[in-house]
Structures are given as structure tokens and as C-alpha cells.
Amino acid sequence: MRSSGEGAVDFDREFMDVRIILPTDDTASLDSRIVVDGDSGYLAVPEALRNRTGGLSWVGFPLVEEELAPFHPKAFLSRFEELEELEEQGAAVERVGNEVIEGLETTQYRVTKEAEVRTGPQGESLEKGVFEAHLWLSSDGFPVRTEWSTRLSxxxxxxxxxxxxxxxxxxxxxxxxxxxxxxxSLQAAVSRVFRTQGLE
Structure with a gap:
């Protein structure tokens, strides 16, 4: 299962506008959009699915700092100044090299750590696996590009x-x-809009 996205960030405003492509099965995907403004997030509702939101175009959800996963959208509004923090959390951090992305000089890092993910319709199962991410950081420490994968059995x-x-x-x-x-929450927003689209 692969998701992808691209977007822009205004760090002074703590504002982000990202287009995200979410897979529904092996042959189909949904094209959506997330806007983050400070502590608030908004998921765009495709026109064909607005009957689930009373005709409204967006589902809003709060972003709570302590609940954010490392690569939740709002995490991209923060500088990765302390890669040591990831190491303290049990991750292995390796510097890979340099690359120019979107006209910016970046340094690439690979981060790997053990992952625990709840699976099943009600999250009743706990599976262990490996989480791996590649971060391309600008000289200011911002993630210009991030690629990640979670591998479970x-x-x-x-x-x-x-x-x-x-x-x-x-x-x-x-x-x-x-x-x-x-x-x-973001999960509740996704569930409300895409609950019959194979994303749960």
C-alpha cells in the first residue's frame, strides 16, 4: 500500500497545504488534500462524497501535539534539529549523502526503528515490524522530502x-x-469521508 503527496509550507504562519493520494486497493486511489493551520487541520471532501458531510467541502480536526506521530502532517512544520532525539527513542540514524531537491541543498538521513502497529477492524491486534524513513533536510533542518515505510508480517x-x-x-x-x-481527529475525519472506500 503506497500513499504519496506534495505541498507547500509557510513556516512563519505554521501553515501547510498538501495534496495526498491515498490508495483504496491495488488498482484505485483517492486524490485528497489536507490543510494545516496552527493547531487545526482540514481534510478536503471530494465533491462526489459530500453527501456524507451535509454538502460541506471540508472536515476539520484538531492537531494535538502530544498525540502526533513522528511523520504526522504537523510534524513537517517543525525543524528536525535534534536527530539525537530519534536515537534516544531507539531509532538508528545514518547520514546517507547530499542532494539538491526543489533547488535546495539537502542532507539525506536514513532512520530505522522497530514498529508496533495496531491492526484489525477495531485495532485489537498488535503487530511488530520495522519502520524506515529517509529524510532530506535543508540547511535549516526542514524536511524537503520524506519517504517512509512500515513492514509488518x-x-x-x-x-x-x-x-x-x-x-x-x-x-x-x-x-x-x-x-x-x-x-x-484526523482518523475520524478520514473515516467519515472515506469509510466505504477501502481505507479503514
Whole structure:
């Protein structure tokens, strides 16, 4: 299963606008969009699925710092200044080399660690595997590109995200309140919109 995305970040505003492609099965995928504004996130609702949101275009959800996974969207608003912190969490960090991405000089790192992922319809099973990520960091410590994978005995999940226009002001605005229906989390937002699309 592979997901991918690309987008832009305004670090001064703590604002991010990312297009994400989510797989539904081996042959199909859904093209969606996530906007992050400070502690608030918004998932775009495809027009064909807006009957699930009362015709509204966005599902809003809170971003709570202590609940964020290392590569949750809001994590990209933070500098990776302390790779040592990942090592303290049991990860192996290796410097791979240098590469120019989106016109920026970056340093590539590989991060690997043991992973524990809850699986099953209700998350009743706990599987152990390996999580691996490649980070291309700018000289300021921002992740210009990230690729990651989680390998378990039952499945392999891949993802990637490339950011452009780093540090440049964005014209994108937060979705208007009258176009947003609220959800308690990103997972709840995805479930509400795509619950019959093979994403649960």
C-alpha cells in the first residue's frame, strides 16, 4: 500500500497545504488534500462524497501535539534539529549523502526503528515490524522530502511527501467556517469521508 503527496509550507504562519493520494486497493486511489493551520487541520471532501458531510467541502480536526506521530502532517512544520532525539527513542540514524531537491541543498538521513502497529477492524491486534524513513533536510533542518515505510508480517505500507516553496508566503487561506464540519481527529475525519472506500 503506497500513499504519496506534495505541498507547500509557510513556516512563519505554521501553515501547510498538501495534496495526498491515498490508495483504496491495488488498482484505485483517492486524490485528497489536507490543510494545516496552527493547531487545526482540514481534510478536503471530494465533491462526489459530500453527501456524507451535509454538502460541506471540508472536515476539520484538531492537531494535538502530544498525540502526533513522528511523520504526522504537523510534524513537517517543525525543524528536525535534534536527530539525537530519534536515537534516544531507539531509532538508528545514518547520514546517507547530499542532494539538491526543489533547488535546495539537502542532507539525506536514513532512520530505522522497530514498529508496533495496531491492526484489525477495531485495532485489537498488535503487530511488530520495522519502520524506515529517509529524510532530506535543508540547511535549516526542514524536511524537503520524506519517504517512509512500515513492514509488518501481514502488509507493507509506503508513503512519500515532497515540500516546495519552503519559507515563501502562501496565498492559500484556511477553509471558511461555513464550509467545515468538525471531527474529533484526523482518523475520524478520514473515516467519515472515506469509510466505504477501502481505507479503514
Amino acid at each position: 501481514t502488509f507493507v505500507s509506503h508513503g512519500s511527501l515532497t515540500l516546495f516553496a519552503l519559507g515563501e508566503p502562501l496565498d492559500t487561506l484556511t477553509p471558511p467556517e461555513d464550509e467545515v464540519i468538525e471531527a474529533e
